[in-house]
Amino acid sequence: MSTLPILDDESPAFVTEIIYRLRIKDAMTRALHTGQTTDTLRTLQLLMREHKITGVPIVEKGRLLGMISMDDVIRALDDGYIDENAGDHMSRRLIVLEDDMPLSFGISYMEKYRFGRFPVLSKEKELVGIITSRDILVALLMEFNKEAEAREAAETAVRTEGSFYREYHVRKFDFEQAGKPTGDIKVELKQLGLPSKFIRRVAVACYELEMNQVVHSAGGIISGSITPTEIEIVATDRGPGIPNLEDALTEGYSTATEWVRSLGFGAGMGLPNARRAADEFEITSSESGTRVSCRFRIPEDQDETA
């Protein structure tokens, strides 16, 4: 019996930690499509097709009685019993997982039993989910990502008395993650009790610079630096550079693609907005990258009207 090399002592500590920290219930699919013993195999075949799934648990009052897999359906089609009941053809000797087990069990079961999916039961033996190798893969990738981000953040955040500096990596076309730097910087500024109009100016500039990197650059870094007198947001990217800065700073001028525009971005207002929001604005660009800096003087009286 071969086991995956990530399940032994040789694995890096954070990998083993993650596969033991995560539970089956963190990865499983909870939306269940189930059948009854009296359903025909054809009904279940249609259910599988409709929901793009490869196996259907057969249940009665929340209890798992058996499984019908795509293989069962194919065999039924081959041997001409597709219109017979699931109850007569389902696999009854099932390997199940419990929702509280560590994810490592899911991984080793996949290896050991070679099934495409495992039903998941609660402590009370009720069917609560189903888990596939895809579910496990997705859960692991998301958790690795979170872990790596937390490590990067720990490396790039510097907090000293009264000031704060942090860098964020921005990836091309990663619309999902975009907004994190701005969100974090806003939280910092709110904690300082700065006026909301001031915070809005910083947030707008920061978000525009972020979206610019997401939409136009090959990826880059957004940094936020907060001192008692000033905030500076710097966006540095890895290219391809802005051929004509004057055009890029003209409201309405845009080089964004159609699909980017359909998301509500690329209206040619990003850099003009950032420039308007900032007290000081600097931009330099070459083929190897663009650097934009927006500085904001922290208002002395707290009722700034921006």
Place this chain on the structure above:
Amino acid sequence: MKLREIASDLGLELLSGSLDTEISGGYTSDLLSDVMAHAEDGAALITIQAHTNTVAVASHADLPAIIVCNERPIPEDMLLAAEENRISICRTALTQFEASGKLFARL
């Protein structure tokens, strides 16, 4: 004004947040940079842009509510983001023109 006061007029279906959300006006646009540049804080954003970035923009521009028109589908992650950022999301079958007109008349 609370969202509740215009809910039946605009046929609002609350998907996240609360109908007790206070709004002080409205801003209608699908260009998110335009929203950040021009929307007054406290306004409800009337739009057909239904994705997580809309929530981020509403949050950065201090807009407490988003009204999604034309009964556009709202993705799950948008609702999650709205919950996190405490932005209320409503959906209506009205067009942006109709929704804006009705809200404007009530202000």
